[in-house]
Amino acid sequence: QVQLVESGGGLVQAGGSLRLSCAASGTIFSINAMAWYRQGPGKQRDLVASITSGGFTNYVDSVKGRFTISRDNAKNTVYLQMNSLRPEDTAVYYCNAAVTTTHALGTMINNYWGQGTQVTVSS
16 A cells, blocks of 8 residues: 655745655555646646656646756655746646555556645735
8 A cells, every 4th residue: 555645735925935745655665757746726637747766857848947846765755846936836736656566466556646735826
């Protein structure tokens, strides 16, 4: 069983900063890609940024230059530093991780989601 727990959301004024954290725990053999998604009111859940186990990163165009994704493999944790926040960044942010777990018959890779953390940017 694997759990992802997010923290760091909140209310901030436009131009401000927030740092999200997501810690994975449970019977983890290894964690492959980790990512942050967001879902605004009445919208679908979209990818914001991702990072591979080797540190290769990818961002949606709207956050390039403002957001930075990073990870601490020793702590099974991924971060999202969000600077120059805009009202359109308001959303519930979800952590996602591709986790390898061990079982009696071998290993298995599954996608796991966190519970989400609200980020609200006021104008």
